[in-house]
Amino acid sequence: MDDDGDTSLTALVIDDHPLYRDALTQILQEMVKFGHVHATDTVTSALFLLESRVRVDVIVVDLELPDAHGVDALVAMHAAAPEAAILAVGADMTSGLARDALAAGAVGFITKLSCRAEIRAEIERLCVGHAFPSASVLDETEAAGRLASLTPQQARILDLICQGKLNKQIAFDLSIAETTVKTHVTAILRKLDVHSRTQAVLLAQTARADGPTGH
Numbered sequence: 001m002d003d004d005g006d007t008s009l010t011a012l013v014i015d016d017h018p019l020y021r022d023a024l025t026q027i028l029q030e031m032v033k034f035g036h037v038h039a040t041d042t043v044t045s046a047l048f049l050l051e052s053r054v055r056v057d058v059i060v061v062d063l064e065l066p067d068a069h070g071v072d073a074l075v076a077m078h079a080a081a082p083e084a085a086i087l088a089v090g091a092d093m094t095s096g097l098a099r100d101a102l103a104a105g106a107v108g109f110i111t112k113l114s115c116r117a118e119i120r121a122e123i124e125r126l127c128v129g130h131a132f133p134s135a136s137v138l139d140e141t142e143a144a145g146r147l148a149s150l151t152p153q154q155a156r157i158l159d160l161i162c163q164g165k166l167n168k169q170i171a172f173d174l175s176i177a178e179t180t181v182k183t184h185v186t187a188i189l190r191k192l193d194v195h196s197r198t199q200a201v202l203l204a205q206t207a208r209a210d211g212p213t214g215h
Contacts, residue, residue, distance in 0.1 A: 008035025009127065010055055014073070015062040015089065016041040020112065024060055024089075027119055033127060034058075043068040043076050050080045058126055062089045063097060070097070071104040078105035085126040092164045098202055109198055113164055118196055125195065143207035149191045157184050162201050 011028045015021040021039055028037045038054065040046050044067050050056065059077050063070055074088055087108040088101040098109040108122045150158065153174075160170045167185065171178040185197070194200050 009033050009057040010036040011038070011058040011060065012046060012049065012056045012084075013037065013039040013060045014041070014043065014046045014065065014077070015039075015060075016065050017062070020062075023116075024119070027116060028058075028060075028123065031120065031123065042066055043073050047076065047080055056081050056084050058087065058123065059084045060087045060089060060123075063101065064091065071100050074101055074104050074106055087122060087126055096205065098198070099205060102202070109202070111164065111198065113166065114198065118198070121196060122198070140206055143203045146192045147204060147207045150188060154184055154188050154191070157181060158188055158200060158204055161185070161188075161197050162204055 011034050013021055013024045013028065015024060018041075021041065025037050025039045028034045038049060038056070040049065043061075043065055046059075046061075059081060061073050061077055063073055065073050068076060071088075074086060077084070077086055085108070086106045087110060088098075088106040089110055089112065090097045090101065091112050101109050108126050110119055110122050114122075147155070147158075156174065157170055160173060165173070167178050167181045171181045174181075189195065189197075189200060192200050192203050194203055
């Protein structure tokens with residue numbers, strides 16, 4: 001904690017896209033629990049900051065940076081700040097990057113398509129210890145069992161979520177109302193016992209690691 005007795009948390013945002021970096025920084029600054037938010041655009045500058053003995057509690061790091069690609073950035077941050085909770089940011093979840101990130105030490109994963117509410121929710125879970133389980137802990141049999149509880153329509157919607165599609169796009173593809181999609185998504189999250197679309201995608205990827213388990 002800081003010498004002046006400040007018990008607020010400190011965050012570090014690493015993203016080379018100015019608009020997205022600013023958006024992430026603003027989300028963190030709006031959260032009362034964060035008293036300090038640092039932002040940078042490379043792993044090199046982030047490491048320089050950490051080497052100056054700045055305490056960081058939460059790190060939000062893009063996995064495609066000018067000086068690091070894939071989980072390399074995450075591994076570097078985890079080594080430099082092992083006590084920090086790391087939220088990885090990827091373009092999408094279709095490549096298995098999310099599972100790789102969790103296996104490499106991240107405790108959360110969001111995509112560039114995540115809305116502000118989803119990002120804030122993931123950060124909140126990081127702060128209270130309710131982050132994703134590591135990829136190695138996820139059980140394929142249990143995950144497949146949860147997937148089997150979905151109705152055919154819910155399974156179709158989950159497949160579209162896994163493709164990175166938003167509710168409006170899903171509604172268009174399936175010729176149903178967006179409010180109906182929202183109702184199905186709520187039911188999907190409840191049946192899968194997860195708290196976000198991102199976690200639902202991770203569970204689906206885990207269940208299908210040895211092949212599809214579709215309806």
